[in-house]
Amino acid sequence: MHKMLWISWTQQPTAGIQPHTQRIERFLVTTMTFDCVRIQLLEYCINIQHKEKGDENMIRIEILFDRQSTKNLKSGTLQALQNEIEQRLKPHYPEIWLRIDQGSAPSVSVTGARNDKDKERILSLLEEIWQDDSWLPAA
Structure with a gap:
């Protein structure tokens, strides 16, 4: 089974270039890797939102x-x-x-x-x- 994983984060400015305020990516992952990806990303303080629930x-x-x-x-x-x-x-x-x-x-x-x-x-x-x-x- 596949789930959609939405990841949003704020980029840091680099060499005087203004960052995008927020960037949202989506990935299709299997149910098994979904939890692994979520846990790894939480460790890096990336805010994950499950858009399908409207959370x-x-x-x-x-x-x-x-x-x-x-x-x-x-x-x-x-x-x-x-x-x-x-x-x-x-x-x-x-x-x-x-x-x-x-x-x-x-x-x-x-x-x-x-x-x-x-x-x-x-x-x-x-x-x-x-x-x-x-x-x-x-x-």
């Missing part, structure tokens, strides 16, 4: 744990966290793109919220989820 209003949440923190987590914890976030946020925000992974430093990023109040509400819900340990896998 201009999509909330994007990225939660990264440093490698040391994930060593101490029980097996299945990150998947359980993802499930809990989706379960609690989807009723309020049906279009969510969520990434939970390891990174060089811990971070939480929320983008795509309509306003600051929405962003604060999402961050507050994430904090509630983190403090409520009922979603953690059994020991």
Whole structure:
């Protein structure tokens, strides 16, 4: 099966030449390579948009744990966290793109919220989820 992958980025000025503000490319990729390409491009901070969903209003949440923190987590914890976030946020925000992974430093990023109040509400819900340990896998 093939999917269309849309990639947009801003080019940096080179030798005094003004860059294009934004350039959008599209690629046909197989389902298997789609995830690999997406992950590699995320590592290079390229904003990927799935135009077929019309996700201009999509909330994007990225939660990264440093490698040391994930060593101490029980097996299945990150998947359980993802499930809990989706379960609690989807009723309020049906279009969510969520990434939970390891990174060089811990971070939480929320983008795509309509306003600051929405962003604060999402961050507050994430904090509630983190403090409520009922979603953690059994020991």
